[in-house]
Amino acid sequence: MTKKIAIIGASGYTGAELIRLIASHPGMEVAALAANSKAGQSMASVFPFLRHLDLPDLVIWEQIDFARIDLCFCALPHKTSQEVISQLPAEMKIVDLSADFRLRDPADYKNWYGNDHAAVEMQQEAVYGLTEFYRDRIAGARLVAGTGCNAATGQYSLRPLIQAGVIGLDDIILDMKCAVSGAGRSLKENLLHAELSEGYNAYAVGGQHRHLGEFDQEFSALAGRPVRVQFTPHLIPANRGILSTGYVSGDAKAVHETMLRAYADEPFIEVLPFGETPSTHHVRGSNFVHLGVTGDRIEGRAIVVAALDNLCKGSSGQAVQNANLMLGLPETQGLMAAPLFP
Numbered sequence: 466m467t468k469k470i471a472i473i474g475a476s477g478y479t480g481a482e483l484i485r486l487i488a489s490h491p492g493m494e495v496a497a498l499a500a501n502s503k504a505g506q507s508m509a510s511v512f513p514f515l516r517h518l519d520l521p522d523l524v525i526w527e528q529i530d531f532a533r534i535d536l537c538f539c540a541l542p543h544k545t546s547q548e549v550i551s552q553l554p555a556e557m558k559i560v561d562l563s564a565d566f567r568l569r570d571p572a573d574y575k576n577w578y579g580n581d582h583a584a585v586e587m588q589q590e591a592v593y594g595l596t597e598f599y600r601d602r603i604a605g606a607r608l609v610a611g612t613g614c615n616a617a618t619g620q621y622s623l624r625p626l627i628q629a630g631v632i633g634l635d636d637i638i639l640d641m642k643c644a645v646s647g648a649g650r651s652l653k654e655n656l657l658h659a660e661l662s663e664g665y666n667a668y669a670v671g672g673q674h675r676h677l678g679e680f681d682q683e684f685s686a687l688a689g690r691p692v693r694v695q696f697t698p699h700l701i702p703a704n705r706g707i708l709s710t711g712y713v714s715g716d717a718k719a720v721h722e723t724m725l726r727a728y729a730d731e732p733f734i735e736v737l738p739f740g741e742t743p744s745t746h747h748v749r750g751s752n753f754v755h756l757g758v759t760g761d762r763i764e765g766r767a768i769v770v771a772a773l774d775n776l777c778k779g780s781s782g783q784a785v786q787n788a789n790l791m792l793g794l795p796e797t798q799g800l801m802a803a804p805l806f807p
């Protein structure tokens with residue numbers, strides 16, 4: 466029996482990517498789709514690229530019959546997500562793609578998001594959704610909090626190194642290039658073609674990006690002491706993909722060997738031969754992460770480059786991977802398709 470799936474926020478980019486993935490997933494079928502301003506429309510009119518699929522029309526989430534749903538993906542803006550999720554049936558399995566349940570400490574949440582959380586008990590219950598590091602807890606979870614896409618990219622680069630103690634903890638720099646679909650489908654002036662194409666800009670500079678809350682929480686827990694990384698994201702005129710360049714102190718060969726060991730059995734994580742660097746072109750549309758380590762002419766410094774697709778491994782692919790575990794399906798089911806190239 467295939468598992469019946471509901472998607473709330475199906476008219477957004479991550480919602481569409483969930484549908485694209487589920488369309489070729491042998492263990493899941495789309496049973497209900499919800500939206501806000503686009504409720505009442507057919508998916509073919511909202512996303513013509515999904516026209517060939519036999520999909521239910523978009524409704525408002527209150528119209529979904531959750532009694533016939535096995536798992537619900539919630540792909541809503543943060544803050545809206547916690548308001549909706551706190552009203553869903555108590556036993557519903559949920560994978561939330563928003564930022565609402567990632568931070569465990571309510572004070573941290575308020576610090577980064579500016580408001581008191583509307584569902585503090587659920588915030589405590591939620592399991593952080595970085596599958597490779599939380600898979601045992603995810604398998605038994607009712608509510609999983611998908612990670613930020615930048616936060617995922619930085620953590621794949623650094624978690625094994627912090628855990629193994631092969632890098633310095635006080636001089637880590639993460640420089641990220643982020644594609645525009647990371648900002649969602651709603652209209653924003655700075656995302657107009659004339660203002661985005663042919664140019665690049667840094668944003669949330671100087672320690673302001675809210676994904677630092679995730680880095681602080683996760684890296685400090687791993688190290689057993691506070692870890693504060695320097696992180697600057699850059700908006701680039703590409704549709705999909707994140708490329709993270711990490712600058713760390715440590716022996717580059719030891720860094721590479723640690724990465725190889727840590728990810729040896731991971732189906733979605735490819736550590737490249739020493740000295741090779743990844744490209745977003747090589748992971749596009751897939752659930753794969755490519756990691757590359759090189760040395761530097763400055764002795765004792767190493768560079769760690771990571772690439773993933775923000776709409777797949779950075780959100781919807783990760784969400785399906787987590788849902789597989791929660792539903793007792795093989796973790797890789799529906800996710801092994803090769804990237805789209807060129």
Ligand SMILES: NC(=O)C1=CN([C@@H]2O[C@H](COP(=O)(O)OP(=O)(O)OC[C@H]3O[C@@H](n4cnc5c(N)ncnc54)[C@H](OP(=O)(O)O)[C@@H]3O)[C@@H](O)[C@H]2O)C=CC1
Pocket residue numbers: 473474475476477478479480499500501502503504540541542543545562563564612613614646647648649650651775776779780
């Ligand atoms: N884009 C990315 O790469 C990543 C996104 N995320 C997170 O995933 C979530 C979804 O992102 P994304 O798909 O890009 O966002 P979009 O802006 O593309 O889509 C948002 C969706 O939420 C719906 N929505 C908006 N407001 C409401 C409301 N008040 N009530 C009900 N539904 C509402 C929209 O419906 P309608 O269109 O009908 O108005 C739409 O379906 C966000 O929290 C985002 O931060 C996480 C990691 C990566």
Ligand SMILES: CC(=O)N[C@@H](CCC(=O)OP(=O)(O)O)C(=O)O
Pocket residue numbers: 562563564612613614615616643644645646647648698700
């Ligand atoms: C280009 C761009 O704007 N990217 C987004 C990434 C969004 C993301 O990872 O999702 P959450 O909003 O769920 O954290 C940003 O940097 O905020």
